[in-house]
Amino acid sequence: MPDRQDGMQTDTICQYSVDQYIDKLKAFHGNFAPGLLIGGFMVDAAARRMAEHEFVDAICESDSCLLDAIQMLTPCTVGNGWLKIVNTGRFALALYEKRSGVGVRVGIDASKLDRYPEIKNWLMRLKSKHEQDGAALLSEIKAAGPDILSVRPVQVSAALRTKKPGDPIGICESCGEAFPNNGSRLCLACQGMDLYG
């Protein structure tokens, strides 16, 4: 598929073909998820615009499958701290230069979804998973590519970029395990979390 006039491409997602990316997401995420394919186009759109920066961190505005698109396609993972979850509930992400906070945010432009009824059904939860037409949804996502995205420059707030110093570590007087001791003698679990019945 040739490049589109607006400079956006729909035939690749970062260094992968769309089909290679789908194989990769099945291997990591365990199954195909529509949001992960849309998420792939979102990461791609952001990564293209951040290509000149060496150290790029990520924010995911959702605790959904979108996280895995970022983890698969960038060096940012939840475990290495370069990917932060800031759950606004919106299906959106930002990539930004680690120190300056200069970055790009990519979301979904809901106003463009009337042309993509299956994507709209999925995003707006108008149909249950069982009622969705999976094949039509996949075709629409592939056809839409970045066409349904909204992309804008952002400046990530200093509060999100400031690494908090770790608390000193203490030993919980109840369970005997190490925990960040911010003044309590008990870890959060032993303070009464409903974790293990």
Added chain:
Amino acid sequence: MPDRQDGMQTDTICQYSVDQYIDKLKAFHGNFAPGLLIGGFMVDAAARRMAEHEFVDAICESDSCLLDAIQMLTPCTVGNGWLKIVNTGRFALALYEKRSGVGVRVGIDASKLDRYPEIKNWLMRLKSKHEQDGAALLSEIKAAGPDILSVRPVQVSAALRTKKPGDPIGICESCGEAFPNNGSRLCLACQGMDLYG
């Protein structure tokens, strides 16, 4: 390295040799992290005990690098929802059968760390990263293997296993994006989060 008398092995982490696992963690996590190697032995210890179960979910009690050990070694990711973060502050994880909640929790037995001073320095933050002896720490972690772990059966609480039904999706009156509408006309970001300055 032969199996130890207690049936624990230190020469493999799940399907990988220790060195293969270290290569894998560098590729996914971006760099070597001591906690990820300990985390590998932790996942291995739990996975061995859950091998007969088909659908195994995970809890990570920390928002640290331990998350990436779980994401690398199991099908559970933060994005597919099979891995939940329940941040008690303890360096611990649990694997459990998805429906019944029957599982295994693995933590670090702080009482065993006197024999492993570099691991103790790391876990208890007694030395800064700069002051740690990285090579000695790596040797100690490899030598210790599962020896420093505490393993116990758990029953994961029903509250953690109950999937909450999704809120209906609305369009935020401010930003125009889709969001889970639990009664507000504005998404959480437009309600005043300090996200993009």
